[in-house]
Amino acid sequence: MDRRAASALACRRKTRRKDRHLSYDTLYFVFFLALVWGAFFALPGKGWILLAASIVFYSVAGLRDSLLAAVIILVNYGFQFPVKRDRRWLWLLLALNFGCLIYFKYRVFLATAAGVDFYERGVVIPLGISFYVFQLSAFLIDIGRGKAEPFTSLARFSLFKLFFGQLIAGPIMRWRAFAPQINRLFDGKLARPRYIGIGLALCVLGLVKKVMLADSLAPFVDDFFRDGPASALSAWVGAWLFGFQIYFDFSGYSDMALGIAFLFGLRLTTNFRQPYLTHTPQAFWQHWHITLSTWIRDYLYIPLGGGKGSFARQACVLIVVMGLAGLWHGANWTFLIWGIAWALAILLWRLAGRHLAQLRAGEWALTLIIAMLLWVFFRAPDLNAALAYIGTMFGARAAGTSGLPVAAAMSSLVIAGCIALLALHWLEAQLFTRRATHVLLRIDGPLLRGLLIGLAFWMVMLPKAQNAPFIYFRF
Amino acid sequence: MTVLRSIFRFLLGLVAATIVAELVLQINAATPLWQVLPVPTVMFYGPDPDSGFSHRPNVSGIWTAENRTHVRISSLGLRDRERAFKRSEAVRAIVIGDSIIEAVQVEQPDTATAVAERILSAKRPGAEVINLGLQGVTPAVQVARLQSIGLALQPDVAVLLVTLDWFLSDTIKDDSLTPGYKRNADGRYELSYAFRNGRGYKFRTSQGGAFVYWLLDHSLVARVINARRNAGWFAEWPKPAEHPPELTSGPQDECQSARMARQRALWVDGQPAEAAGILDAVIRDLSKISRDNKLPVVLVMRNIGLGCEQFTELRKALTDAIEKRLAAAGLGFIDFDGLLLEKNGSPVVDRLHGFGKNLGSGHLNIGGNQLYGEIIAAIIDEELRKRER
Numbered sequence: 092m093d094r095r096a097a098s099a100l101a102c103r104r105k106t107r108r109k110d111r112h113l114s115y116d117t118l119y120f121v122f123f124l125a126l127v128w129g130a131f132f133a134l135p136g137k138g139w140i141l142l143a144a145s146i147v148f149y150s151v152a153g154l155r156d157s158l159l160a161a162v163i164i165l166v167n168y169g170f171q172f173p174v175k176r177d178r179r180w181l182w183l184l185l186a187l188n189f190g191c192l193i194y195f196k197y198r199v200f201l202a203t204a205a206g207v208d209f210y211e212r213g214v215v216i217p218l219g220i221s222f223y224v225f226q227l228s229a230f231l232i233d234i235g236r237g238k239a240e241p242f243t244s245l246a247r248f249s250l251f252k253l254f255f256g257q258l259i260a261g262p263i264m265r266w267r268a269f270a271p272q273i274n275r276l277f278d279g280k281l282a283r284p285r286y287i288g289i290g291l292a293l294c295v296l297g298l299v300k301k302v303m304l305a306d307s308l309a310p311f312v313d314d315f316f317r318d319g320p321a322s323a324l325s326a327w328v329g330a331w332l333f334g335f336q337i338y339f340d341f342s343g344y345s346d347m348a349l350g351i352a353f354l355f356g357l358r359l360t361t362n363f364r365q366p367y368l369t370h371t372p373q374a375f376w377q378h379w380h381i382t383l384s385t386w387i388r389d390y391l392y393i394p395l396g397g398g399k400g401s402f403a404r405q406a407c408v409l410i411v412v413m414g415l416a417g418l419w420h421g422a423n424w425t426f427l428i429w430g431i432a433w434a435l436a437i438l439l440w441r442l443a444g445r446h447l448a449q450l451r452a453g454e455w456a457l458t459l460i461i462a463m464l465l466w467v468f469f470r471a472p473d474l475n476a477a478l479a480y481i482g483t484m485f486g487a488r489a490a491g492t493s494g495l496p497v498a499a500a501m502s503s504l505v506i507a508g509c510i511a512l513l514a515l516h517w518l519e520a521q522l523f524t525r526r527a528t529h530v531l532l533r534i535d536g537p538l539l540r541g542l543l544i545g546l547a548f549w550m551v552m553l554p555k556a557q558n559a560p561f562i563y564f565r566f
Numbered sequence: 567m568t569v570l571r572s573i574f575r576f577l578l579g580l581v582a583a584t585i586v587a588e589l590v591l592q593i594n595a596a597t598p599l600w601q602v603l604p605v606p607t608v609m610f611y612g613p614d615p616d617s618g619f620s621h622r623p624n625v626s627g628i629w630t631a632e633n634r635t636h637v638r639i640s641s642l643g644l645r646d647r648e649r650a651f652k653r654s655e656a657v658r659a660i661v662i663g664d665s666i667i668e669a670v671q672v673e674q675p676d677t678a679t680a681v682a683e684r685i686l687s688a689k690r691p692g693a694e695v696i697n698l699g700l701q702g703v704t705p706a707v708q709v710a711r712l713q714s715i716g717l718a719l720q721p722d723v724a725v726l727l728v729t730l731d732w733f734l735s736d737t738i739k740d741d742s743l744t745p746g747y748k749r750n751a752d753g754r755y756e757l758s759y760a761f762r763n764g765r766g767y768k769f770r771t772s773q774g775g776a777f778v779y780w781l782l783d784h785s786l787v788a789r790v791i792n793a794r795r796n797a798g799w800f801a802e803w804p805k806p807a808e809h810p811p812e813l814t815s816g817p818q819d820e821c822q823s824a825r826m827a828r829q830r831a832l833w834v835d836g837q838p839a840e841a842a843g844i845l846d847a848v849i850r851d852l853s854k855i856s857r858d859n860k861l862p863v864v865l866v867m868r869n870i871g872l873g874c875e876q877f878t879e880l881r882k883a884l885t886d887a888i889e890k891r892l893a894a895a896g897l898g899f900i901d902f903d904g905l906l907l908e909k910n911g912s913p914v915v916d917r918l919h920g921f922g923k924n925l926g927s928g929h930l931n932i933g934g935n936q937l938y939g940e941i942i943a944a945i946i947d948e949e950l951r952k953r954e955r
Contacts, residue, residue, distance in 0.1 A: 114802065117800075117802040118799060118800065302604065303603060306604070307602050307603050310923070311602075313922070313923050314922055314923070317923055501598075508602070536572075536575065537572040537573070538575040538582075539579065540576060540579060541575065541576035541577060541578060541579020541580045541582070541583070542579035542580070542583050542586075543579070543583070544579070544580065545579060545580040545581075545582070545583020545584060545587075546583045548583070549583060549584070549790070552790050552791070553604040553606075553790060554605075554606055554607065554630060554793050554794075554797070555604075555802070
């Protein structure tokens, strides 16, 4: 292993994700949710009940994380009005928020990149810090721009950020979409019980994606990326499986987040819209982790002058912005390269989009291939491993020993399974239609709710293939 | 009335969900999807009056821990291929061991005993090597198993794969779940079967228990509940820190402790007295079985601290003492680690254990079973040769 690879590996080892949290795909969370839901509908003070539940939910992460979150929330709450009066306060507060993020998430990476090693004992990233820092910062910027109003109540402000349905891994909610709903809860308005069926259906869909699909793919993906692919075909299969693992994992979490919110009469922003069916890289990002993409567009890309000026200027802004978006996912060069590579793909479409569009299905296939190819940077432990893996994908020397089954019949089954994953993706697109929602609303009732609760119960009861926390919890 | 109707419909929904879950799991288990999608692990253990628990005949299903395999328990109630209870003219050997011999992590033809049978039958047509492996068995259970099913199979040779540490463990005298050696009124250590009077055992052998086993054999949803009950309802609750899995076996981890000295004290000096009393009883009982049935019994001892430079002399003293003790009782002794070193070429046996990302720890993989099978075949062949001479 050369020095750079060793340094990247050391950096990864020293920066660990938080493993202590309440996970949506567990039986104890189902009991927690049932208890909170019962109290929510039986008792007055719905906003307070959700706030208390959210505090309990986050406190499992431990004292340090809870205190940090509390301090950041308090400071942001305290400086809302100064920000509204004078935008100079905004810069101070943003420096504080992003300073915390950099300190807790990137200090090992930055120190290692600078060639110093201060952190022998390693760093544990506070749970959900990337998400709540982004949400709070968006809120402050919106206040500064006059697009949001400060919260007068600390409780409402705290629930705005701490709601356990989106606390750890988003969606990153905006004031305009979420604050009125929080205010409604605290004002004692009706909690929209007609969405309970939809909420339960989304929870079941999320659990199917996480427990049945993402967790089942995880051991195979681990093998491919740990041992390295033995052939070009196995390398593509490994990347393809990871592409679907991370999609099912994160979109499964997001579906559950949406579903949980619906159970309490809240509506969160949709985070995924079948990204692998999109025809261009730009469209991919409009369908993948939508709340992060729009955050980056509204608070980075546009303010930095993206979409204006010469092509060269736009290209520079896009590369910087996508590089930062990549780094948001983790403190590693691989994430930076992943983001920049996406920027280059978007630029390619800007240059040759008209010609590529003539390919029709070919354009979709090309986008899909690029997405799967770039996932290698996201998943590989370091840059060297990623490059070796990609080399194998294009026929270079085998990067490792992990291959497809020797028997032709079994190999064919694996390929068929890969195609089936795409088919599931397409099937999901058919589920997310206005018509399907109307049908669900029409048949909602005790029978449907019993069925969905039962399915969710069996899903969390299933034996876990391995201890596989949600991937995006680490960001 | 409306409330009652709502409750009824809700319950109907729950029942429908259970049926859907059962159907999905059955489809998973019956198609190649079992290798990928979640399936509950097979529950093939049941009550046994001789060993506390053993395999239930003809149960089949998917084993999911460490490596997914399709396991079928034979009609004789063994983790073995289907075979006639009555022996033929050909050689028959039995191998009694723990989960290493049971080897549910690999398909039956890949188990060490199946490998040994193939090797042996090439030299001795029709030779049988029967797998009497059972998870977590102590030498006390091995004696009980030899006395019961072992002798009933009328073998020509019995091989007991024994992990040395058991003789210093408290489990060997615990008879609450499996047979254990207890001191009787005369001060002698004898096999004791208190588990037969236990509530759990009585339930398992009752009509109620039979119904539960029937349910576990036919419903995958029932297996899910059983697996959850065994794992703990809140098994996923966040824990402070996860420890790396311990190595199941392998001579290389022997150097981590001063176990060698304790084993030497037991085998040479007879200390501690209680463990020495139990050791005497095990040797006495095995010797009696061997003598009464004219059955060569070979104790293949594992974990005697191979590869520990600092223990070379201690190890020699210990193996000499074990061999002397067993020979005096008419029992065979094999230093398994010595043979493993010879076959493997190194005391580092990581590659023989574990699967996928856990390579190096856990039970034997296919390569490990192959090597163990070769060693077992050689041991049996040598014992048969001795007998023929």
